[in-house]
Amino acid sequence: MLRAMPGSVQSIERAAAILRLLAGGSGRLGVSEIAGSLGLARGTAHGILRTLVGVGFVEQDEETGKYRLGAALLHLGTSYLDVNELRSRAINWADALAARSGEAVRIGTPLDGSVLVVHHVFRPDDTLQTLDVGALLPAHATALGKVLLAYDAGAVAALNGTLEPFTRRTTTHPRELARALADVRDLGWAEEVEEMTVGEAGIAAPIRGQGGLVVGAMGVSGAVERICDPGGRPKKTLVTVVRDAARAVSRDLGASRW
C-alpha cells in the first residue's frame, strides 16, 4: 500500500510507483497486475495509466493490452520532440503561412542559448533565396529567439549578460530583455524590428506540444516596410496569421488548449 508523504500529491506518487514497477521485472504488465502490486483500485490504476499513455510515458500493446514504458521517457533527457519530426508535422502549416503572409517562414528550436533554424520556407516571390536550415540565430535579437526565451526560464539564465549588439536597436541590457520577454508572455507573440539586421523585421509565436510545453517558435520575417505599419509596429493582420499558424501546429502536436 502506498502511503502519501505529507504535502505531496498522491496521484503523482502513484504514477511514479507505476513507472518504477514497469521499469523493473518483465516490463509488460496488465492493469490488474499493476493495481494488485500497488494496492490500488483497478479504476484508479486505469485512470493513471491512461494519463501516462497520453503523455507518452507509458505505451499499451495493441495485441495484449499490457502496459510498458513509453518511448518519451527514454528521450526525457535529450529533446522533448525530435526537430526533424517537428519540421515534418509543421511543414504544411508553414507553407500555408508563407502563402498567406507573402513572407519567408522559419521555425526555430533552442540550442545552447541560440535559435537553431529547423525549417525554412522561401518568401513566395520566386526570387533567388538560400535555404538556411541548420543556421544559428541570436536569441535576444530575433522574434523566434524571444519566443523561446520567454517560455524557458533556464535559457534566459544561460544568456547571462552577454547580449551582443547587432544594430543600434538590439536589446543589450538584461533588464530590458526581461521586460520584453514579459511582454511576449502577456501577448503570446514576439516581434523584432531592425534588432538583428537594419531594414528587417519579424513576428513569431510559440509552438506548443502536449501539456502546453513550448517546443519551438514559428515566425515570418522580411523587409520592415512590409512587416510593419507606418507607425513602425508589426501589422495586426500578420500577427494574426502567424499566431493562427503556430496554433494549428500546436493543435496537431496535441496541445489542446492553445
Added chain:
Amino acid sequence: MVERYVMAVDQGTTSTRCILFDHGGRLVSVTQREHRQHFPRPGWVEHDAMEIWHNLERIAPDAVAQAGATTEQVAALGIANQRETTLLWDRHTGRPIGRAIVWQDTRTDRMVEEFAARPGCEIVLERCGLPLATYFSAPRIRWLLDRTPGLRERAERGDVIFGTMESWLIWNLTGGPQGGLHVTDVTNASRTLLMDLTTLDWDDELLDFFGVPRAMLPRIRPSTQTYGPARRVLPGVRIAAALGDQQAALFGQTCFAPGEAKCTYGTGAFLLLNTGTEPVRSAHGLLTTVGYQIGDTPAVYALEGSIAITGALVQWFRDGLGLITSAPEIETLARTVEDNGGSYIVPAFSGLFTPYWRSEARGIIIGLTSYVTKGHLARAVLEATGWQTREVVDAMNADSGLALKALKVDGGMTADNLLMQFIADVLNVPVIRPMAAETVSLGAAYAAGLAVGYWPDLEGLRRNWHRAAQWIPAMDPDRRAEEYNNWRRAVERTFDWIRPDQSGS
C-alpha cells in the same frame, strides 16, 4: 460574401486525408486517418475497403467543421487515390468481396509469367503502354475471379463490380447500393492493363486476354468533370474530379506543359513527365500513362518512372526493425554519422520497378562489416531513395533525349533535408520543393475546382505555384560516380532471388 472552399480527398496507401483549400490554393484544414495494412502472407498486401470508407465518412465532415464552415461552402470535391489497388464488391449489398489487393502485392507473379508466355501478349504493351507486371490491376481481378467459385458468373451479370479506390469512394458517396455511380477516371483506368491508351476505352481484346468481363467494369470518365452530387457524407457537394495520386501531383505541381516533370516521395516515389497530347513509348522501362483529361478536351499523356519502395523503407526501419520511433527520426539518426559506412540497402521488397521491372528480385542489405552502425544503415535507407531516383532520371533523359535541368519534388519525404540534399547531389541538378508539399491533394482540388469554375483556367493555377525550398548539388563528381557504381552492383545482387517454383514466398 461567404468564403467557399474545395475539398480534396487523398485516399493513400497508409491513410485517407481530407483537405480544404481556399482560392489561393492554401490549406485551410486537414483531417486524416490511417488504415490497417494487412500482410496475410509474404508478398501479399491488403486493405479493408470498408475501413477506408468509414474513415472518409468520419474525416470529411471533420475537415469542414475544423474550417468553421458548412457543407454548403464546399464548392466541389476532388479525389486522388492510390492507384492499381483492386477491389471487387457486390453492387446490391455494397459489401466488398474480401479485402482490396494493394498495388504493392505480388501474389499474381506466377499468373503474370503465364500471361507473358502466351501468344499475343505483345498487345498489352502496345495498347496500354504498360509492361505485364504484378503492379497493375487486371491480373488481380483475374486472380479474384479464379479464386472464388461462382464469382465470375456474378461478375458477368454485373452483380459483382470492380473498381480502384476512387470508384469505390465515388460509388459510396453517390448512394452506394441505392444508385451509386460506378465510374472511374481515365488516369486510373490507364493503370489497369485493360484500357486502350488512344481510344481511352476498355479494349475488347485486352478484356479477352485477361478474361475480365466488361459488365463488371466502371464507366471511364475524364479526370475533371462533374460526375454527380454526393448523396451521403457531404450531401449535395459536387464530385468533380478524380485522378490517380501521381497524376494528381503532376496537376498540383502545375506541370501543364510538355517537358515539365515532378517526383512525389511517399510510400513509393513516382516521377512523371508531361509529354503532351501524344503518348510517347519508352525504350528504357518507363510507363506510358494518361496524365489527365480536362472535360472533353484531348487527354494529356505522361511518361512515368515508378519506384516501389521509398518511404516504405523508412516505415520498415521504424516498424519492422524498431530502430526509430517516428519516420522523421531517420534524419536525426542518419546525421549521427558522416556516410553510409560502406553499406547499401536495395529495398526490392516487391521486386524492382523502373527501369528493371524484375518481379523476382528481393531486397538486400550489403556491405556489412562490424564497423556499420544503425546510423550508417539510416544513411543507406535515405540513399536508396536517392539512387533509385537517379536510375529513373537516367531512363527519362535517355527516352526524351533531353537532360533534366531541375527536379520539382513533393510528398512527405520532402521534409527530410538530408534526403533532399542527397537527391540534388546524386542527380547533379537543383531539387525544388513548391510551397504546397501536399501536391497530391492540391492537384485533386485544382481539378475539381476547375470543373465547377471555382478556378477559371490553368494559368490561374500556375500563378499559385511558388518555390518554398531549393537544394543545390554539392557532391564531388568522383565520389558520386563511385557511389553510383556501388549502388548498381548492389542492385545486381537482388536479381533472380525468387524462383518460379517458390512463387510468392
